[in-house]
Amino acid sequence: MNRHSKFYQAILIPLFILVLTSCDGIINSSLDPISSESLQQFQTQLNPNVSYINDHFVLPTLVTEDSTISVSWSTSDYEIIDGVFQYVSPIQDENITLIATISKGDFSTSFQYPLTVKSQLHVPAFSKRPVLRINLANAKNESDIFYEDYLNATATIQYDLNGQYVSKYITSPLGIRTRGHSTRFMPKRPYRIRFDENTSIFGMKAAKNYILLANYIDRSLVRNSLTAYISQFFPSTLYALDYRFVDLYVNQSYRGQYLLIERVEFSKNRLNIEPNLTLDDAGFMIELDYQIYVQNQGNENLEWFRINDRPYAIKEPNPLGNGYQFRHTRYMNNYLTATRQALIQKQNYESYMDVENWIDYFMIQEIAKNVDVGWGSVYMVKETGGKIKHMPLWDFDLAYGNADYIEYGPEGHWGWATYEKNELFTLMMQVPAIKNRFKQKLIQFEEGVLPFALAWLENNEQGLTTLSEDNFELWPMDQCEGWCPIPEPLRPYTSISQQFDYLSQFLTQRINWMKSHI
Numbered sequence: 002m003n004r005h006s007k008f009y010q011a012i013l014i015p016l017f018i019l020v021l022t023s024c025d026g027i028i029n030s031s032l033d034p035i036s037s038e039s040l041q042q043f044q045t046q047l048n049p050n051v052s053y054i055n056d057h058f059v060l061p062t063l064v065t066e067d068s069t070i071s072v073s074w075s076t077s078d079y080e081i082i083d084g085v086f087q088y089v090s091p092i093q094d095e096n097i098t099l100i101a102t103i104s105k106g107d108f109s110t111s112f113q114y115p116l117t118v119k120s121q122l123h124v125p126a127f128s129k130r131p132v133l134r135i136n137l138a139n140a141k142n143e144s145d146i147f148y149e150d151y152l153n154a155t156a157t158i159q160y161d162l163n164g165q166y167v168s169k170y171i172t173s174p175l176g177i178r179t180r181g182h183s184t185r186f187m188p189k190r191p192y193r194i195r196f197d198e199n200t201s202i203f204g205m206k207a208a209k210n211y212i213l214l215a216n217y218i219d220r221s222l223v224r225n226s227l228t229a230y231i232s233q234f235f236p237s238t239l240y241a242l243d244y245r246f247v248d249l250y251v252n253q254s255y256r257g258q259y260l261l262i263e264r265v266e267f268s269k270n271r272l273n274i275e276p277n278l279t280l281d282d283a284g285f286m287i288e289l290d291y292q293i294y295v296q297n298q299g300n301e302n303l304e305w306f307r308i309n310d311r312p313y314a315i316k317e318p319n320p321l322g323n324g325y326q327f328r329h330t331r332y333m334n335n336y337l338t339a340t341r342q343a344l345i346q347k348q349n350y351e352s353y354m355d356v357e358n359w360i361d362y363f364m365i366q367e368i369a370k371n372v373d374v375g376w377g378s379v380y381m382v383k384e385t386g387g388k389i390k391h392m393p394l395w396d397f398d399l400a401y402g403n404a405d406y407i408e409y410g411p412e413g414h415w416g417w418a419t420y421e422k423n424e425l426f427t428l429m430m431q432v433p434a435i436k437n438r439f440k441q442k443l444i445q446f447e448e449g450v451l452p453f454a455l456a457w458l459e460n461n462e463q464g465l466t467t468l469s470e471d472n473f474e475l476w477p478m479d480q481c482e483g484w485c486p487i488p489e490p491l492r493p494y495t496s497i498s499q500q501f502d503y504l505s506q507f508l509t510q511r512i513n514w515m516k517s518h519i
Contacts, residue, residue: 034108035070044112047072047101051164053094055119056204058086058163063103070105079118088204090121090243092233092453121204122230123457124246124464129166131203132159133213133261134250135177135194143251148185151176151195158202173198180212182292184398187483189217189257189476193264203245203261206271210264213249215257218487219398220478221500222469223461224369226260228397230457231365234450238358240272240382240393246468258472265380265395267317272393274384276317278324281332282385286317289379289423303327306334308341311424316380333383340389344428355388360439362391363426364446367416368511371400372407374416375423402507405488411510414518440519447512454508458501466497 035043047061062084063072076099080087086099095118102111125131137145138153146152156171173196179185180193192213201207216222225244232241244262248255267274267286276284290305292298293312299305304321305314315333318325336353343350350356366374373379378396383389402409417427430436478495481487494500 034105035103035110039065040103040110043072043103047112047114049099049114049116051116053117053119054086054088054163055090055121056162057088060084060086060099060101067105070103073102073104075100075102088118090204091118092120092122092230094118094120121245122226122233124461124468125161126464127161127166129159129161130468131161131245131247132250133202133247133259134158134253135175137177137252143254143256146177146179146190146192146251148179151178154194156194156202160203171196171200171202173200183484184215184217187215187217189215191215191259199270203247205243205245205261205263208263208268208270210266210268212262212264213247214260214262214398216260216398217476218481218485219403220487220491220494221403221497221504222258222260222465222472223458223501223504224397224401224403225262227454227457227504228365228369228394228400229262231450231454232394234453235361238355238361238390242393242395243271246465248468248471255471255475257475258469265316265393272382274317274382277385278318278326278329280385281328282336282383283318283329283332284385285315285329285333285381285383287333287337287381287383288314288316288377289375289381290314290377292377302334303330306330308334308338309424313337313381336383336389337381341425341428344425344432347432350432353388355390356435356438358390358392359425359429360435360442362394363416363423363429364439364442365394366423366426367414367515368443368446368508369397369400370402370407370409370411370413370415370511371397372404372415373399374426375421379423399486401504403487403491405486409488411507412514436519440516443512443515443519447516451508451512455505458505462497462501469497 043063043065046064049058049061051058060074060081063070074081074084076086076097079089079097096115097118099114099116100111101114102109134157135154136156138155141152154175154177156175157168158171159166159168175194175196177192177194179190181191184191194211194213196209199207199209202211214225216225219225226246229242229244232239235241242263242265244260247259247261249257249259263271266272267276274284290312293305293314299314301307305312307313315330320330340350340353343353373396379391380393380395381389381391402411407415416423417430419427430439491503494503
């Protein structure tokens with residue numbers, strides 16, 4: 002069983018950090034060629050002396066003059082490579098046991114060291130929070146950062162590293178630019194950063210590209226991270242984007258509390274799909290994106306294609322890169338057209354689409370009542386020889402009742418039931434077998450995921466209240482400059498507590514309404 006999926010049906014229990022101690026008992030022993038006194042010394046020497054891990058951790062080695070004595074480390078669910086514990090952020094804090102096995106010839110004995118693997122999908126619970134400092138080159142200022150070109154920069158991070166607060170200079174240079182469509186014109190701007198080399202920061206998987214989401218319109222600051230957190234409960238069908246909450250400084254100037262998150266892309270250490278351009282079925286990521294029409298973007302039938310006047314952009318591989326040809330876009334166009342036709346005919350659709358994936362993806366979209374589900378940021382992935390899937394979930398700041406230009410309340414169908422919304426979602430829900438399965442999975446979501454989502458909000462409330470104090474001094478919660486689609490009932494809410502209460506009520510009421518109207 003996938004270690005993340007263990008939480009799907011688990012009963013929610015309070016989580017706590019264990020104080021690290023070693024086990025007095027010996028797990029396995031034969032004749033004893035090592036004295037008891039030496040074993041006691043080894044047991045103390047191998048004690049990791051940390052209570053929790055939140056990044057890769059170099060495990061202690063054995064220091065002894067006897068070269069025939071060796072030690073090996075093991076633990077369940079996590080990898081240990083060359084004596085380094087390989088950190089992967091779990092959904093919740095996990096209590097694990099490290100086992101050190103000492104061997105000499107046929108003799109072996111083992112000691113247990115319990116500790117906690119910290120989830121970083123929560124607001125940091127440490128007294129000193131993660132800080133990302135970006136220093137622009139050539140005497141540039143934050144106002145010099147634009148959408149069109151990257152500015153050269155370097156970065157330093159400060160964060161809790163396995164119990165110690167450290168400052169770390171990132172050796173790879175980076176470029177930074179603004180990102181987004183409407184959001185890049187807001188006072189608190191989002192950014193994209195691109196390192197020259199694959200780089201891991203704050204325990205995230207190494208990659209070149211990262212996104213810094215400002216969440217200016219989302220006064221809870223968590224709608225995007227909440228969606229990514231929920232995605233973690235669907236490891237067999239969805240790809241969940243990893244993220245961290247960070248304080249951002251540019252040239253020593255505080256810019257606010259940001260969400261550092263993976264960029265939606267193919268990457269070796271993340272969504273690991275390698276296109277093969279020698280094949281028509283090369284492996285693709287496409288996006289439903291009406292910005293193509295708004296901005297008159299790209300070369301049709303190469304960079305994008307349309308089906309029933311819906312525009313789909315080729316995101317991966319690069320349609321302007323070496324080896325990419327019109328035939329690749331034509332293949333993806335034909336494949337998605339065939340998928341659509343199979344849904345219309347209500348037969349053979351399983352040959353084209355991963356039905357479970359589509360249900361999980363659109364169920365979360367509909368629970369969130371995401372305004373963009375029929376407009377943009379709707380990604381699909383097709384591996385060579387595989388079926389088409391929807392993922393990853395992206396762009397949820399105007400979701401969960403946070404957009405005044407729609408019927409933003411918890412009632413009402415949004416992504417389907419009319420062709421003006423998401424056509425593929427609408428066609429999918431007209432297939433009785435899929436619709437019935439959708440409702441079954443909604444009930445499973447209510448029972449197995451909703452309690453964790455509500456607890457995630459409750460557990461993070463105090464942490465985010467503290468983390469965001471400086472952010473809301475710089476960007477006051479009761480002010481909103483420029484385009485401001487925050488609904489009237491939400492505008493008086495000027496505390497994280499009020500914002501989280503609104504989110505919790507929306508989730509509960511939304512699912513209740515959906516159950517009764519599907």
